Amino acid sequence: MLSIDLLSIREQFNNNHILLCFNGPISRSLIEEIGNALKNYLQADNALPHAAQDVFGVYIELTQNIRHYANRMQYSDSEGSATVVVARNTEGNYLVLAGNQVELDDGQAVCQRIEQLAEMDKVELKxxxxxxLRQPRGEDTASGAGLGLLDVARKSAQPMVAKLVDTGSGRGFLSLLAVI
Known part of the structure; x- marks a missing residue:
């Protein structure tokens, strides 16, 4: 039998004020169900309505980006799985972290875009x-790293952070952090 120290994991979650954590294949219905759970957690945590709305919006944007990317790349369920964490920091901000496997070139492009957004102030982001928003969108235009990331950056209290870890075979694990 596989030995997992669940108590240790629980203590780590509690110490890091993790409200929600998910790891695995992600579908449209699962995004919705986790989103409903997130709303309930935020309400139980007495989140201000505006903060709760922003956390939920950021969660939806990041998880949908992961799902769309995995579908576009025709990844298997295991290749297209997501890791999502929503936590609070000691200052009372909410942290929304999302990660998934990507092609290295795509991950590097997203990291560069996040760096560009991090250099902008709120006025420039708006x-x-x-x-x-005004740009025409063609049918063959690939989604991702555009309007949604700009919206996340606008909702973030601090510049977004991206990290790409090379996992071999031309792929990497891309992690994004938004602080709300």
């Missing part, structure tokens, strides 16, 4: 969002 202007970039409005500009992107």
């Amino acid at each position: 202007k970039a969002y409005k500009t992107q």
Whole structure:
């Protein structure tokens, strides 16, 4: 039998104020169910309505991006699985972390985009969002790293952070952090 120290995991979750954690294949219905659980957790945590709405919106955006990317790349369930964590820090901010396997080139492009967004202030982010919103979108335009990430950056209290870890075979694990 596999030995897992669940108590240790629980203590780590409690010490890091983790409200929600998911790891595995992610579907549209699962995103919705976890989203409903997240709403309940935020309500139980007495989150301010605006903060709860932003945390939920960021969760939806990041998980849908993962799902769409996995579908577009035709990844298997295991290849397209997601890791999602929602926690609180000691300052009372919510942390939304999401990660998934990506092709290295794609991950590097997202990291570069996150770095560009991190250099913008709130006014510049709003202007970039409005500009992107007005751009025509063709049927063959790939989604990702556009309007949604701008929206996440606008909702974030601090610049978003991206990390790409090379896992071999031209792929990596991309992690994104938004602080709300």
